[in-house]
Amino acid sequence: MTNDDGNGNENTRTGTVLVLGGTGKSGRRVAERLRARGAGVRIGSRGTETPFDWERPETWPAAVSGVRSAYVAYSPDVGFPGASEAVGAFAELAVREGVQRLVLLSGRGEPGARRSEEALFAAGAPAASVVRASFFAQNFSEGFFADMVRSGAVAFPAEGVPEPFIDAGDIADVAVEALTGDPARHAGRVHEVTGPRALTFPEAVAEVSAAVGREIAYVPLAFEAFRDGMVGQGAPPEFAARLTELFGEILDGRNSAATGGVRDVLGREAADFSEYAKRTAATGVWAPSS
Numbered sequence: 001m002t003n004d005d006g007n008g009n010e011n012t013r014t015g016t017v018l019v020l021g022g023t024g025k026s027g028r029r030v031a032e033r034l035r036a037r038g039a040g041v042r043i044g045s046r047g048t049e050t051p052f053d054w055e056r057p058e059t060w061p062a063a064v065s066g067v068r069s070a071y072v073a074y075s076p077d078v079g080f081p082g083a084s085e086a087v088g089a090f091a092e093l094a095v096r097e098g099v100q101r102l103v104l105l106s107g108r109g110e111p112g113a114r115r116s117e118e119a120l121f122a123a124g125a126p127a128a129s130v131v132r133a134s135f136f137a138q139n140f141s142e143g144f145f146a147d148m149v150r151s152g153a154v155a156f157p158a159e160g161v162p163e164p165f166i167d168a169g170d171i172a173d174v175a176v177e178a179l180t181g182d183p184a185r186h187a188g189r190v191h192e193v194t195g196p197r198a199l200t201f202p203e204a205v206a207e208v209s210a211a212v213g214r215e216i217a218y219v220p221l222a223f224e225a226f227r228d229g230m231v232g233q234g235a236p237p238e239f240a241a242r243l244t245e246l247f248g249e250i251l252d253g254r255n256s257a258a259t260g261g262v263r264d265v266l267g268r269e270a271a272d273f274s275e276y277a278k279r280t281a282a283t284g285v286w287a288p289s290s
């Protein structure tokens with residue numbers, strides 16, 4: 001766990017903000033934005049100096065000590081069994097330790113994620129809010145699709161399902177607003193955030209392909225084959241089974257509608273997937289694997 005304050009001084013208005021999952025897709029961006037505002041940031045993850053581990057509650061008190069607010073990104077998935085109990089227990093500890101604001105990253109259409117949201121609110125923080133996000137665009141560049149894109153074929157069991165992919169930068173902007181903006185606009189609220197339009201997974205892959213100027217195929221496959229492929233790539237079998245089960249549940253079109261959540265919170269439109277694809281292609285992260 002690192003405890004830097006960006007400027008050498010703790011920001012007296014925001015206080016130190018604990019960013020759980022602060023090295024991941026959303027948390028890293030939340031931390032960057034908070035530091036840019038001069039807020040004190042403490043990253044909590046298993047790899048930080050004083051580790052924070054969701055599976056080891058004895059590591060939690062040191063993380064919340066002296067903290068005014070916290071961004072809560074649960075790992076591995078906020079909808080998995082055990083997540084709501086852990087999120088609830090962490091939130092209760094945070095409230096006892098005097099944390100004023102809690103912002104939970106949640107997912108759309110997942111009954112387990114809904115239970116985690118309820119557990120967060122039940123802990124009674126002075127200001128608790130939820131950022132309920134659609135499927136991240138960054139799954140294609142920082143998540144489990146990244147290696148597939150580099151190899152030239154994205155194999156996923158969701159051929160005809162439209163998804164309003166959201167840019168993790170927008171999630172972070174909304175989360176930072178919920179952590180630092182007027183509490184009256186956020187306490188007790190669920191900000192359901194998506195990208196501005198839904199694309200099917202083959203359409204998203206085609207956009208990535210066009211952005212990198214190289215053929216990248218979308219390969220439909222069965223859920224079981226997806227699970228076995230993850231295990232073949234080194235994923236723990238239980239994780240692969242749970243993730244596949246989750247995708248089997250939510251990839252039925254229930255999350256296909258775009259929301260105005262980003263506009264409502266930030267007063268601007270959410271970033272489009274094609275902007276993400278062009279910007280990301282320019283970084284070289286999708287250079288072909290040999």
Ligand SMILES: NC(=O)c1ccc[n+]([C@@H]2O[C@H](COP(=O)([O-])OP(=O)(O)OC[C@H]3O[C@@H](n4cnc5c(N)ncnc54)[C@H](OP(=O)(O)O)[C@@H]3O)[C@@H](O)[C@H]2O)c1
Binds near residue numbers: 020026044076079135
């Ligand atoms: N990806 C999506 O499309 C999507 C959509 C909606 C919601 N979500 C939710 O987003 C959350 C994940 O957030 P993310 O995608 O921003 O993060 P991420 O990229 O998956 O990174 C995981 C972060 O959590 C840390 N971490 C991993 N295991 C941990 C553990 N046992 N205890 C403590 N920290 C741990 C990692 O650092 P260390 O490895 O150093 O511990 C890292 O900072 C999940 O709850 C998921 O349900 C994801």
